[in-house]
Amino acid sequence: MSIVGAADFNSDGKLDLFSEDVSSGAKTIHFITGSGTSISISNTTVLTSDTSYRMAGVADFNADGKPDLIAEQVTNSSDPLFKTNRQIWYTNGTAVTSKVTFLDFDQEWTIINAGDFDLDGTPDLMVEQFTTGRKGIWYMTSNSIREGFEYVTLQEKWKSRCTGDINKDGNNDALFQDTVSGSIIVLYLGNQDGSLNQWGHKYTYQAVNRNFISAGNPSASTDWKMRGFIDHDNDGKTSILSENTNSGDCAIWSVDSESNLGSLVF
Ligand SMILES: [Ca+2]
Numbered sequence: 001m002s003i004v005g006a007a008d009f010n011s012d013g014k015l016d017l018f019s020e021d022v023s024s025g026a027k028t029i030h031f032i033t034g035s036g037t038s039i040s041i042s043n044t045t046v047l048t049s050d051t052s053y054r055m056a057g058v059a060d061f062n063a064d065g066k067p068d069l070i071a072e073q074v075t076n077s078s079d080p081l082f083k084t085n086r087q088i089w090y091t092n093g094t095a096v097t098s099k100v101t102f103l104d105f106d107q108e109w110t111i112i113n114a115g116d117f118d119l120d121g122t123p124d125l126m127v128e129q130f131t132t133g134r135k136g137i138w139y140m141t142s143n144s145i146r147e148g149f150e151y152v153t154l155q156e157k158w159k160s161r162c163t164g165d166i167n168k169d170g171n172n173d174a175l176f177q178d179t180v181s182g183s184i185i186v187l188y189l190g191n192q193d194g195s196l197n198q199w200g201h202k203y204t205y206q207a208v209n210r211n212f213i214s215a216g217n218p219s220a221s222t223d224w225k226m227r228g229f230i231d232h233d234n235d236g237k238t239s240i241l242s243e244n245t246n247s248g249d250c251a252i253w254s255v256d257s258e259s260n261l262g263s264l265v266f
């Protein structure tokens with residue numbers, strides 16, 4: 001099982017987890033109950049099973065209050081330029097109601113996460129090329145790509161994990177993990193009004209926090225994969241949803257202080 005993201009599928013005001021089992025293709029909602037430091041997963045619902053598409057994120061693309069799913073076609077081809085379908089699967093919270101293909105494009109670009117980078121109310125997509133380190137954003141208008149561009153290239157070892165506004169300046173930021181040491185950096189992003197910055201980019205990093213979670217911190221393990229920025233208890237503070245891909249534990253890392261993360265494992 002792999003956590004894809006979190007969203008409120010049953011509209012009870014509490015975030016639910018959404019996961020995928022790549023071998024069976026099962027895409028499952030996990031309903032969270034409890035509050036504060038006492039939370040657990042109460043029950044699960046398999047939304048759909050499909051091994052031909054992997055889940056790349058959860059976001060509401062048609063603003064109906066129901067989470068929708070970002071899906072990438074799975075292929076056996078190792079050709080980076082092999083064209084694959086990228087889809088949005090609309091849901092009513094309990095079932096997939098329709099699917100729209102918004103792109104048929106080189107599979108070397110992988111969708112990592114969704115976030116509203118230009119603050120127009122529509123989720124945009126954080127993308128990367130694993131082998132080249134190129135990181136980009138695909139701006140979406142509803143379910144079509146309006147524009148795509150690259151905002152940074154990092155060394156290959158830095159893998160995109162998730163996006164969210166970690167320093168609360170109104171701009172989405174991006175979190176990357178060193179796939180060797182497990183340490184985590186944050187790129188604080190900005191300049192999203194469409195103007196060009198000094199490098200001619202429309203959106204770029206303004207600063208980097210290289211020591212967000214450093215090697216030596218128990219959390220800086222390659223076992224932990226960050227799945228999204230969430231506010232699970234609606235306290236206005238952003239936390240990081242993380243999953244230990246070795247033990248299967250889920251954790252919410254609260255980000256009161258960037259050097260001192262609280263951890264709630266469930
Ligand atoms: Ca819920």
Ligand SMILES: [Ca+2]
Binds near residue numbers: 065067090
């Ligand atoms: Ca929706």
Ligand SMILES: [Ca+2]
Binds near residue numbers: 123
């Ligand atoms: Ca947007």
Ligand SMILES: [Ca+2]
Binds near residue numbers: 166168172
């Ligand atoms: Ca920010």
